[in-house]
Amino acid sequence: MLVRTVPRVDVDARSVGLFVTAHEACPMKLHQTARHWAAKQALTMPVVGGMVHEKLVDLHTGVFLGRADPDRAEERREHLDALFDGTTDAYLAALEAGYTEAAAREVTHVQANFDFFTHGWTEMMEFPMAEVQAHYDRYADFFEEHGVTVEDPLGDFRDESLPEAPATPERLDDPDQPNAVGGYADDVYLERDGEVVVDDDAEPDEVDVSAAPGVDEAVDETR
Numbered sequence: 001m002l003v004r005t006v007p008r009v010d011v012d013a014r015s016v017g018l019f020v021t022a023h024e025a026c027p028m029k030l031h032q033t034a035r036h037w038a039a040k041q042a043l044t045m046p047v048v049g050g051m052v053h054e055k056l057v058d059l060h061t062g063v064f065l066g067r068a069d070p071d072r073a074e075e076r077r078e079h080l081d082a083l084f085d086g087t088t089d090a091y092l093a094a095l096e097a098g099y100t101e102a103a104a105r106e107v108t109h110v111q112a113n114f115d116f117f118t119h120g121w122t123e124m125m126e127f128p129m130a131e132v133q134a135h136y137d138r139y140a141d142f143f144e145e146h147g148v149t150v151e152d153p154l155g156d157f158r159d160e161s162l163p164e165a166p167a168t169p170e171r172l173d174d175p176d177q178p179n180a181v182g183g184y185a186d187d188v189y190l191e192r193d194g195e196v197v198v199d200d201d202a203e204p205d206e207v208d209v210s211a212a213p214g215v216d217e218a219v220d221e222t223r
Contacts, residue, residue, distance in 0.1 A: 029181065030102050030109075032190045037204055038212035040101050043092060048215055053088050055214025060084040064112070067124045067179050072168070076121070079165035086157040087111050093157070094142060100201040102188050107142060110135045114153035120168040122175040127182055129175055134185040 042052040061080040065073045087108035094104035109126060116124045117132055127135065136143060136150060147155030154162070188199035209215060 029184055029189050029191050029196055030105060032102055034204070034208065035211050035213065036101060036105065037207045038209050038215075040095065041207050042209045042212035042215055043088070045209070048209070048212075052212050052214040053085075056088055057081055057084045059213055060087075060112075064124055068121065069123055069168075072121075072166070076165045078163040082159055082162045083112060083115055083154065084108075086154040086159060086162070090146070090148075090154070090157045093146065097142060097145075099142070100188070100199055101203065102190055102199045102201070106188055107139055110139060111148060111153040114148075114150045117172075118151055118153065118167075119165065120171045122168075122171045122177050123179065125177055125180050127185065128177060128180045129172070131182055131185045138185065 039052055039056065043049050043056075045052075058081075061077060061084055064080060065077060068076055090111060091104050091108050094107045095101070099107065113125050113127060113135070114132070116122070117129060122129065132150060143149070143155065146157065148157075149155065152158065184196075189196045190199055
């Protein structure tokens with residue numbers, strides 16, 4: 001088992017307990033908890049699945065807006081909502097195609113980073129610009145099947161109503177990438193107890209679906 005020491009990452013109050021957390025400084029260092037397994041199961045359940053889907057979109061938008069240039073964040077909100085709506089569908093498609101939970105989730109992170117790169121939103125990217133092609137190549141079969149490219153990150157998962165947001169292409173020439181961490185483009189890495197290990201798809205025997213984001217809201221609505 002490959003193990004790498006991971007420097008401590010401070011988690012700000014907005015992201016504690018979310019499906020996406022500050023631990024996920026890079027899509028190749030995913031943090032896998034009971035909430036991820038719960039979300040995987042809950043997304044395919046009647047009623048609850050729709051609420052969990054919406055909650056995950058909200059959480060992802062909030063986390064990545066927190067990484068955006070504050071002067072540009074709000075103008076990107078609607079675009080990110082639609083982007084993460086599509087990537088959540090891609091997550092389910094990747095699971096159906098046989099990818100592990102972590103790999104399916106990594107697919108969605110790579111798609112999002114393609115979008116950030118294409119728009120010049122370099123401050124939001126999770127891996128260096130130089131690794132864009134490497135990340136595409138790792139999931140090329142899935143991406144090609146669903147029409148995903150760097151220029152069209154959602155491909156077949158794209159909603160025609162995807163709102164546009166102003167690009168900042170000038171940042172591609174002089175990129176600021178405070179959230180990018182390189183060196184993890186060759187495999188799926190999971191952070192566990194301060195160490196990074198290669199994904200082993202060790203799904204727990206029992207999963208508490210109530211731990212999934214949005215389940216509480218769904219239960220309240222059905223009462």
